[in-house]
Amino acid sequence: MKPQDFDFLSSLLKRRSGLTLNPDKVYLLESRLTPLARRSGMDSLDALIAELRRSGSETLLRDVTEAMTTNESFFFRDRTPFDLFRDQVLPMLYQRRSTTKKIRIWCAACSTGQEPYSLAFELKKQEAKWRDWSIEIVGTDISRPVLQKARDGVYSQFEVQRGLPIQLLMKHFTQEGDIWRLSEDIRKMVTFREFNLLDNFAALGKFDVIYCRNVLIYFDQPTKSNVLDRMRGLLPTDGTLFLGAAETVLGITDRFRPVRGQRGMYLPSDAEPNLMAAVGG
Incomplete structure (x- = not known):
């Protein structure tokens, strides 16, 4: 070339x-x-x-x-961010959102949907606890084909074997020949929409939790900083950001701080000290 x-x-x-x-x-x-x-x-x-x-x-x-978009994804990828969601974030939100009973979660660059569906599985396990709550999971990506695959909820044998516990496969999927179809009750828990991280975030609204994992590694430093700073604008002071294992806010933005002992988990820099202590290891 x-x-x-x-x-x-x-x-x-x-x-x-x-x-x-x-x-x-x-x-x-x-x-x-x-x-x-x-x-x-x-x-x-x-x-x-x-x-x-x-x-x-x-x-x-x-x-x-x-x-040129990398669409690598699998269920419960790196596991830790989903354990933290279940064990740290959800209990905190249950307490702090008890008046409004509303939670919004954004999975940015969600690819073929395994990440938001993994969060949906965690919520489904606690269905009774959240029955009268409004919980919205929004998955966005720049690629139309991968979003359509995510909406369809159809995965190959290889895809369902990557990170998905056999119990969840048997409970929430139906085998159709060589493919597995995700149940409608899980699919309807996630809304997918086309979105470019370079675009204005205003139309997305506010969120309580943002997953932006394994995408910033493809950006240069100014773009990373810009995206993270704008994500901070979508979160309340007790909101939570999750990045990929190879990503960090250090040296990129001062608007988030890593949570000690919790890999990939970040809180706004102006979060209450007692909140930081509560979720820190």
Whole structure:
């Protein structure tokens, strides 16, 4: 790939999705976009790049962006954030939201839905406790195809074997040939919508808990800082943020603080000291 073509594509992807690519990722562009070129009726990646330069087709721009999106996800990924949700966050919210009995949870960059559905499973286990509460789980992603898969709740044998306890598989899924279909009562607990983390957050509303795991690693430092600062604006002072195991707020933003002893869990920097002590290890 010519250096000027790499610069063109990397700039395009940064502008549209926040994805930052270094020159050593040329192979990634070639391996993901060459098949797209063929599916689009072009004989080479060079032809696809030329068409992007010429027409700026929104459909083609979207296809390129989606092709470069990493959609790795599985049920109860890294386990700890879900244990903390069950053991720390939910009891805290049950106490602190007892007047309104409303909770909103956002799973940003949710891919094919395993993360928000994992949270739904935890809530379903305590169904009686939350019966008269309004609990909304919102899953968002930039990619339409993965959102449709998430809404359908249809997973392969390989996908349900990654992190999903056998008891939950048997209880909440129906096998249909080579695939497993998630039950409607779990699917209706999650709302999926298309959303780009570079866009204005205002339309999303406020949340009590935000999961933004394993996406910031693809952004540069200013973009990470911008996204985290704007997420802080969606949370109350007793809200909770979860990041991926390889991610941190340290050196990026001063609007969140890590919770001591609780990997991947963060509270707003202005959270009450007694709250920080209550959830800290």
